[in-house]
Amino acid sequence: MAGMIRKEISDEVKQAEHFAIMVDETKDIAKKEQISIVVRYLHDQELHEEFLDFTPAEGLDAESLLQKIKETLAKCKIDHSTCVGQCYDGAAVMSGCISGVQERFRRDVSQAVYIHCYAHRLNLVLVDCVNNIRSISEFFGTIQSLYNFFSSSVVHQERFSGDACQVLIGVSALNPNHPTFLNKEKLSGMAANYGVEDKDLSVELHQLRRLIARRGGNGSGHTYATCHHAPTVQRCIHRFV
CATH class of the missing domain: 3.30.420 (Nucleotidyltransferase; domain 5)
Known part of the structure; x- marks a missing residue:
């Protein structure tokens, strides 16, 4: 052909x-x-x-x-x-x-x-323009750094291949400003990767939602503090970081 x-x-x-x-x-x-x-x-x-x-x-x-x-x-x-x-x-x-x-x-x-x-x-013109806008320059700089980090090492590539990619999906669900915050479906893969049982995750997510509701959490910084009452979720955060 x-x-x-x-x-x-x-x-x-x-x-x-x-x-x-x-x-x-x-x-x-x-x-x-x-x-x-x-x-x-x-x-x-x-x-x-x-x-x-x-x-x-x-x-x-x-x-x-x-x-x-x-x-x-x-x-x-x-x-x-x-x-x-x-x-x-x-x-x-x-x-x-x-x-x-x-x-x-x-x-x-x-x-x-x-x-x-x-x-x-x-493309050269656009690159020169965005480099003069701090927020955009930092964004693309971060993306480039991530690419360099993963592409420079087979170990890094394997660490975030296959099931381990669920970790990255779970990170967004730990962000109070993200629409998937505390979404069990998004967090399950990340929790399993760190040896957290599904039932424990369900219990702690339920407790977290109740605590956030009682404290009037709305995606602000107070929600981060609330997460410290959930050892399983906190363990996921600390291991990822």
Whole structure:
């Protein structure tokens, strides 16, 4: 099926006589760099953007990336010499005017003009804007730190895989400001992970709700203090922290 689609794209590119390429690379779930290649051309008086292939990157230097691009085009029977435009991100290895991919490609195909991808340019603008808003900057900084923490260690990944993910679900149910606060269904997985029996959890949740109701708890800081009257829930909190 993939071969049939690539052949159709190849035939359309040949009819168009000229085309442009868009290339980017990213890591897959196995942490392997993959190069994605898209061609843009005119067919039946309409612009087409068609995905060609994901191909593993054997190297991230300019020459290795360029060879992968040429190999993919050749595999799809597309003559790279008819390329008139190349679009990449602003990374030096791609956009470098001395030895970047775009410059090396132009040495072989002089009419292949380089254009800095507008989507990447917009992303740079947005990143710069949000970095000047403290709350958003801290939010994305926290997300990045969490990603770095889990992706840097197999142990960390395994700790929060499978059943252990229930811990993260249970955390939200311990937040008085969250709509699932003290929701037994959300807390069960977390409690089981820490060896808390279901009946004990039910009893303490019932007691907590009664205490909160008597103290007029409404999701404020008083609710946190109330949690100290429930040793099982408190144990879950302390073990997680």
